[in-house]
Amino acid sequence: MFKEIKSLFEINWIYIFLLLIIFWIGEINLYSAANGSLDPWAMNQLKRFIIFLPIFFFIIMLQPKFIFNIADILLFLVAIGLILTLFFGYTGMGAKRWIRVAGFNFQTSEFAKIALILFMAKYFHKLNAEKTIGFIKALIPLIISFIFFLLVAIQPDLGTAVIILILGLISIFYAGINLIYPIISLVGVALASPFLWTLLKPYQQNRIKIFLNPDLDPLGKGYHIIQSKIAIGSGGKNGNGFLGGSQSSLDFLPEKETDFVFAIFSEQFGFTGSMIVIALFLILFLIPIIKSFKLTQVFNKLMLFVLSFKIFFEFLINISMTIGLVPVVGVALPFMSYGGSSLLSNLIICALLLNFMSITEKKRMFS
Amino acid sequence: MEKNNTSKDSIKILNRRSFIILTIGLFLSLIVVIRLFSLQILNFGFYKKKSVENKVSVKATPPLRGDIYDTTKKLLAGNSSSYEFVIYKNLNKNYQKEIEKLNSLLSLNLNLDEINKKLYKFNQYSAFKITSASWEQIVSFEKNKFLFTSIKIIELKKRYYPYKNLSQIIGYLGRSNDSLDLYNKGVFHLEKSHDDLLKGKPGKIFNEVNSKGKIIREISIEEPIKGKDLNLTINLDLQNYCQSLLPKNKKGSIVIIDKSDGSILSMNSNPTFDAQVFEDRKNKEINNLLNDESKPLFNRAFSGFYPPGSVFKPIPALLGLQNNLINENTEIFCKGHSSLKDRNYYCWKKRGHGKVNLKKAIRESCDVYFYELAKKTDINDLSALATNLGLNQKYELGLSNSQSGLVPNKKWKRAYLDESWYQGETLITCIGQGYNLTSPLQLANLYSAILNGGKYPLPRINKESDIIYSGKSFNINYQNILLESLMAVVQEPTGTAFKLNNLHPKYVKIGGKTGTSQVIRIKEEEREDDLYKTKDVDDRFKDHSVFVGYAPLDNPKFIASVIIENGGSGSSVAAPIAHNALNFAYNLDV
Numbered sequence: 001m002f003k004e005i006k007s008l009f010e011i012n013w014i015y016i017f018l019l020l021i022i023f024w025i026g027e028i029n030l031y032s033a034a035n036g037s038l039d040p041w042a043m044n045q046l047k048r049f050i051i052f053l054p055i056f057f058f059i060i061m062l063q064p065k066f067i068f069n070i071a072d073i074l075l076f077l078v079a080i081g082l083i084l085t086l087f088f089g090y091t092g093m094g095a096k097r098w099i100r101v102a103g104f105n106f107q108t109s110e111f112a113k114i115a116l117i118l119f120m121a122k123y124f125h126k127l128n129a130e131k132t133i134g135f136i137k138a139l140i141p142l143i144i145s146f147i148f149f150l151l152v153a154i155q156p157d158l159g160t161a162v163i164i165l166i167l168g169l170i171s172i173f174y175a176g177i178n179l180i181y182p183i184i185s186l187v188g189v190a191l192a193s194p195f196l197w198t199l200l201k202p203y204q205q206n207r208i209k210i211f212l213n214p215d216l217d218p219l220g221k222g223y224h225i226i227q228s229k230i231a232i233g234s235g236g237k238n239g240n241g242f243l244g245g246s247q248s249s250l251d252f253l254p255e256k257e258t259d260f261v262f263a264i265f266s267e268q269f270g271f272t273g274s275m276i277v278i279a280l281f282l283i284l285f286l287i288p289i290i291k292s293f294k295l296t297q298v299f300n301k302l303m304l305f306v307l308s309f310k311i312f313f314e315f316l317i318n319i320s321m322t323i324g325l326v327p328v329v330g331v332a333l334p335f336m337s338y339g340g341s342s343l344l345s346n347l348i349i350c351a352l353l354l355n356f357m358s359i360t361e362k363k364r365m366f367s
Numbered sequence: 368m369e370k371n372n373t374s375k376d377s378i379k380i381l382n383r384r385s386f387i388i389l390t391i392g393l394f395l396s397l398i399v400v401i402r403l404f405s406l407q408i409l410n411f412g413f414y415k416k417k418s419v420e421n422k423v424s425v426k427a428t429p430p431l432r433g434d435i436y437d438t439t440k441k442l443l444a445g446n447s448s449s450y451e452f453v454i455y456k457n458l459n460k461n462y463q464k465e466i467e468k469l470n471s472l473l474s475l476n477l478n479l480d481e482i483n484k485k486l487y488k489f490n491q492y493s494a495f496k497i498t499s500a501s502w503e504q505i506v507s508f509e510k511n512k513f514l515f516t517s518i519k520i521i522e523l524k525k526r527y528y529p530y531k532n533l534s535q536i537i538g539y540l541g542r543s544n545d546s547l548d549l550y551n552k553g554v555f556h557l558e559k560s561h562d563d564l565l566k567g568k569p570g571k572i573f574n575e576v577n578s579k580g581k582i583i584r585e586i587s588i589e590e591p592i593k594g595k596d597l598n599l600t601i602n603l604d605l606q607n608y609c610q611s612l613l614p615k616n617k618k619g620s621i622v623i624i625d626k627s628d629g630s631i632l633s634m635n636s637n638p639t640f641d642a643q644v645f646e647d648r649k650n651k652e653i654n655n656l657l658n659d660e661s662k663p664l665f666n667r668a669f670s671g672f673y674p675p676g677s678v679f680k681p682i683p684a685l686l687g688l689q690n691n692l693i694n695e696n697t698e699i700f701c702k703g704h705s706s707l708k709d710r711n712y713y714c715w716k717k718r719g720h721g722k723v724n725l726k727k728a729i730r731e732s733c734d735v736y737f738y739e740l741a742k743k744t745d746i747n748d749l750s751a752l753a754t755n756l757g758l759n760q761k762y763e764l765g766l767s768n769s770q771s772g773l774v775p776n777k778k779w780k781r782a783y784l785d786e787s788w789y790q791g792e793t794l795i796t797c798i799g800q801g802y803n804l805t806s807p808l809q810l811a812n813l814y815s816a817i818l819n820g821g822k823y824p825l826p827r828i829n830k831e832s833d834i835i836y837s838g839k840s841f842n843i844n845y846q847n848i849l850l851e852s853l854m855a856v857v858q859e860p861t862g863t864a865f866k867l868n869n870l871h872p873k874y875v876k877i878g879g880k881t882g883t884s885q886v887i888r889i890k891e892e893e894r895e896d897d898l899y900k901t902k903d904v905d906d907r908f909k910d911h912s913v914f915v916g917y918a919p920l921d922n923p924k925f926i927a928s929v930i931i932e933n934g935g936s937g938s939s940v941a942a943p944i945a946h947n948a949l950n951f952a953y954n955l956d957v
Contacts, residue, residue, distance in 0.1 A: 233411060
């Protein structure tokens with residue numbers, strides 16, 4: 001089940017170092033979000049990080065083969081979890097997202113992403129296709145992706161649901177589905193969008209309209225995005241300095257510790273700081289990707305690529321939210337937003353990535 | 368290739384797909400970077416401004432209004448502080464309990480039901496005034512401050528008017544209709560006309576506020592700038608003294624001006640009012656003032672227009688001299704009346720004055736002399752000369768409700784009554800009755816013009832204002848004739864105001880002219896019937912008593928113009944008041 005202890009020294013320490021830097025920036029940011037106080041966020045988040053570290057190393061030490069083997073079981077467990085959440089989960093921020101396990105509240109949808117990707121990796125690995133994949137063979141992953149999408153969407157948490165769906169589709173695309181299908185789908189969605197628009201309920205249409213023009217509702221739905229843009233824009237080139245952000249300190253920014261942490265950061269450290277964070281995440285993204293190119297086994301390649309993509313993708317979506325490029329959908333900024341489930345799931349992903357980055361492939365690792 | 372191993376082709380496909388996804392990912396990153404560049408670099412200024420607007424709230428602080436002083440630097444209008452108990456509903460849900468507590472703690476006897484009713488509809492974030500606070504109440508409130516969370520004491524700057532008899536000159540402040548004005552502004556008299564001078568500049572407090580509008584810290588303060596002071600030509604002692612001279616139960620006015628520069632030294636009107644009630648918002652008193660039939664808000668000195676009566680006579684006299692209609696020695700015979708086109712015009716003295724020259728006509732106020740003169744007089748010339756001497760015009764003093772009065776001419780009658788002029792009306796006009804309307808201030812100014820020889824300084828009340836001369840000079844000989852006659856009115860035994868010398872022999876010697884301003888136009892028959900006798904008529908229909916005098920005789924400086932409504936004859940009521948006032952002014956040596 002476990003690797004040998006010495007393999008711990010073979011893991012990619014640069015990646016861990018990078019991870020720590022990003023987490024530390026997140027900590028500083030949470031400290032400043034509380035106007036220079038460890039309470040209520042920075043200290044809590046640090047405690048969680050420390051609590052999660054054993055899990056992190058536990059996963060690093062797992063045998064890749066073991067992970068490969070339990071991928072289906074994980075998917076099944078997560079699906080059960082999602083269903084239980086719908087019935088027994090408790091409501092927060094208008095949606096049933098959390099389920100209580102062993103004194104902790106887990107946002108099951110966060111873990112669904114990991115399980116789905118692992119399942120995809122295993123499925124396409126087993127498929128062992130020589131050329132591009134046809135529609136029939138992609139049907140099961142497609143159906144499972146949509147089931148997960150629906151289970152999360154009816155919580156309702158449309159943002160996370162869409163991310164899950166995109167991750168599923170990306171996996172299928174990566175695995176080599178015939179290009180004709182993605183193209184047909186994209187064209188189809190584009191053609192159907194006017195019709196889909198009429199299917200949306202008026203309040204949903206309203207949300208999209210407000211996203212396109214926040215000034216329609218400056219004190220309501222548009223307020224978040226307006227204030228966030230003011231915070232980021234007023235940061236300028238070099239920012240207002242550490243703890244110098246008035247949008248944050250005077251509470252003009254709502255949800256500043258979760259969805260809008262980047263606005264707080266950018267208000268303090270400006271364009272320069274934002275570029276540094278983007279660069280750090282880009283490197284964090286590319287390290288496993290580069291490794292994935294060198295590997296030959298589908299399971300290894302796909303899980304390295306899509307898991308790493310997941311972190312970067314959420315990072316991009318979150319920033320795009322704060323600068324008004326996409327609607328506010330409630331996607332956390334990895335390692336920087338306050339919250340346990342997001343931190344734990346991303347740490348698990350990083351542990352998986354570290355685990356698989358250090359493997360040397362034998363001819364056939366899994367069967 | 369082994370069956371169990373992944374084929375090279377499939378790896379190629381996966382790697383190719385990696386590139387596609389990577390390219391899309393990097394492209395999306397680029398969009399994010401461009402957007403950040405646009406927000407933080409290109410539009411930095413716009414968002415910085417928004418951010419500052421978000422957090423900075425500007426609060427204006429009222430400036431102190433400029434003081435108003437009399438000519439000896441005594442304060443006539445200033446600023447005072449008062450304190451009020453106010454309540455903010457948002458600070459405590461049980462605010463009603465707090466009012467009850469305050470009521471019993473300070474034994475205020477508040478009408479709690481009424482307050483609660485008003486408070487119910489009141490904005491919860493604004494200060495609602497419960498009651499004004501005395502010093503003792505403030506002290507005992509402060510001792511028990513811990514009991515109250517929503518009740519506060521606030522300081523109010525108020526206008527302070529110490530002298531009631533100046534309200535009709537200084538005016539008062541009121542709410543502005545212009546929403547751009549933050550504070551009360553002058554709405555009456557000098558407070559209104561000199562508002563720009565007095566109002567000062569509000570200060571600004573820049574506060575940093577959080578998203579809920581709570582003040583976090585003070586960023587900077589711009590101190591308010593106090594308004595400029597206004598110094599008046601009024602002499603407070605003289606003003607107070609003159610007010611005391613006016614009979615309490617009579618409406619009337621007394622104006623004293625300085626002939627040398629046009630300064631208004633005092634200007635009283637009775638009844639008067641207290642401007643403080645407007646500042647204190649005493650609505651009941653304000654309503655009483657507005658509905659009072661004696662019109663206490665009405666300053667009779669410049670808004671009260673009356674027929675001038677005989678004090679008008681120097682004007683036709685001067686016109687007669689100037690146009691060679693008469694000379695100093697021209698005599699006519701007064702047999703008690705004069706006739707024109709089978710109509711009789713009567714002298715006040717039924718028996719007649721006998722042989723009358725100009726000096727005697729003024730001294731004894733013979734009407735017939737002026738009727739005869741009027742028969743030769745062109746009303747247009749008379750009106751023009753009167754205008755030249757300061758009547759028929761209003762002075763730019765900054766006093767509300769100033770009017771120009773009237774000395775009629777043909778054009779006026781055509782325009783307003785659509786009738787042509789009758790010579791008989793000239794007769795009535797020449798003795799100061801008829802359509803003639805003058806204010807006490809205008810009459811004082813008329814005599815200033817005569818004493819100055821035609822070119823006279825316009826009346827002024829702002830000590831810093833320029834002295835502006837008006838009018839045309841006339842022959843000094845004519846002036847001597849007029850002054851000699853006016854002197855004789857008081858100083859010679861047959862003068863209509865000679866009894867002043869017996870009344871106050873030690874007072875300064877004065878010259879002047881008595882007048883009796885008719886309230887109702889008595890029908891000729893009544894006059895003839897002898898029904899018309901001052902003592903018999905109802906007070907309401909009594910004549911107004913008028914006197915205009917000047918002192919000292921040898922070198923005139925002070926001019927007093929007095930009218931007592933329904934006072935009776937000029938010699939008995941108005942003249943002694945004017946003499947008293949002139950004597951006081953003379954001894955004050957302002």
